[in-house]
Amino acid sequence: MARAATTADAFNAVAEPRRRQILDALAGGELPVNRIVAVLGLGQPQVSKHLRVLREVGAVEVRSEGRQRLYRLNGEALKPIHDWVKEYERTWTERLERMDEVLEELKSKEQGDGSDDSQR
Amino acid sequence: MARAATTADAFNAVAEPRRRQILDALAGGELPVNRIVAVLGLGQPQVSKHLRVLREVGAVEVRSEGRQRLYRLNGEALKPIHDWVKEYERTWTERLERMDEVLEELKSKEQGDGSDDSQR
DNA sequence: TTGACATATTCCGATATAGGTATATATTGC
DNA sequence: GCAATATATACCTATATCGGAATATGTCAA
Numbered sequence: 001m002a003r004a005a006t007t008a009d010a011f012n013a014v015a016e017p018r019r020r021q022i023l024d025a026l027a028g029g030e031l032p033v034n035r036i037v038a039v040l041g042l043g044q045p046q047v048s049k050h051l052r053v054l055r056e057v058g059a060v061e062v063r064s065e066g067r068q069r070l071y072r073l074n075g076e077a078l079k080p081i082h083d084w085v086k087e088y089e090r091t092w093t094e095r096l097e098r099m100d101e102v103l104e105e106l107k108s109k110e111q112g113d114g115s116d117d118s119q120r
Numbered sequence: 121m122a123r124a125a126t127t128a129d130a131f132n133a134v135a136e137p138r139r140r141q142i143l144d145a146l147a148g149g150e151l152p153v154n155r156i157v158a159v160l161g162l163g164q165p166q167v168s169k170h171l172r173v174l175r176e177v178g179a180v181e182v183r184s185e186g187r188q189r190l191y192r193l194n195g196e197a198l199k200p201i202h203d204w205v206k207e208y209e210r211t212w213t214e215r216l217e218r219m220d221e222v223l224e225e226l227k228s229k230e231q232g233d234g235s236d237d238s239q240r
Numbered sequence: 241t242t243g244a245c246a247t248a249t250t251c252c253g254a255t256a257t258a259g260g261t262a263t264a265t266a267t268t269g270c
Numbered sequence: 271g272c273a274a275t276a277t278a279t280a281c282c283t284a285t286a287t288c289g290g291a292a293t294a295t296g297t298c299a300a
């Protein structure tokens with residue numbers, strides 16, 4: 001048994017660039033699948049599969065209209081991501097964090113050469 | 121030629137629950153690898169590999185101190201995620217969106233009864 | 241019914257990657 | 271030098287999953 005346990009959550013859904021593109025497209029309003037296909041320039045089955053993933057995490061909802069399936073955004077499914085990342089926002093907004101960073105750097109230089117090797 | 125092009129970006133890095141755990145642990149301050157191993161209850165090589173991914177997207181930085189490698193958070197690497205998801209925040213905060221949703225529903229009901237589209 | 245259209249599902253092959261084990265590298269102390 | 275500690279890397283296996291092609295399902299019109 002390897003590979004993590006198929007985390008079918010919002011984080012995973014959104015990790016795929018195509019799926020973010022789909023959500024971005026739906027931000028302008030409800031769209032049928034063939035419009036999304038046109039926007040992404042991807043095959044129709046692939047789009048349907050991405051839509052399924054998005055549906056499973058609740059990020060989109062569907063309604064049928066004739067032979068069309070109209071997808072609409074449900075941004076609330078992205079709330080966990082927003083909540084999680086929001087906690088880190090202060091890291092790049094507060095000046096105090098910068099000061100702390102500089103102090104750490106100085107400290108490590110003082111103690112020897114250990115200041116670099118951050119790259120490989 | 122299949123499978124998407126190895127998106128080594130912040131979205132991908134954070135899609136892994138273990139890596140979010142690591143970042144959460146580092147939110148409290150700099151930690152050596154063995155502390156992270158203890159927190160996660162995962163093997164040391166696995167943790168090192170996760171740390172490498174996080175380093176490659178800039179979400180963490182390292183400095184050496186003796187034989188230890190002290191990892192610290194760099195929240196700014198998460199800014200793209202924050203910026204992206206922020207756009208969707210209004211979806212679940214604004215009331216107007218709800219109204220729009222209801223209107224859409226009503227419209228679809230209206231259109232549902234007609235057997236031909238001549239009255240559209 | 242037949243056929244056209246719209247979308248979903250199934251099967252396939254290629255690749256990415258998580259975790260596991262063993263090993264390599266680096267630092268410290270003897 | 272050698273041993274111990276701390277971490278990183280290499281190799282392996284199992285699985286997840288992307289894109290592609292073929293096919294199935296569903297809806298409408300003639």
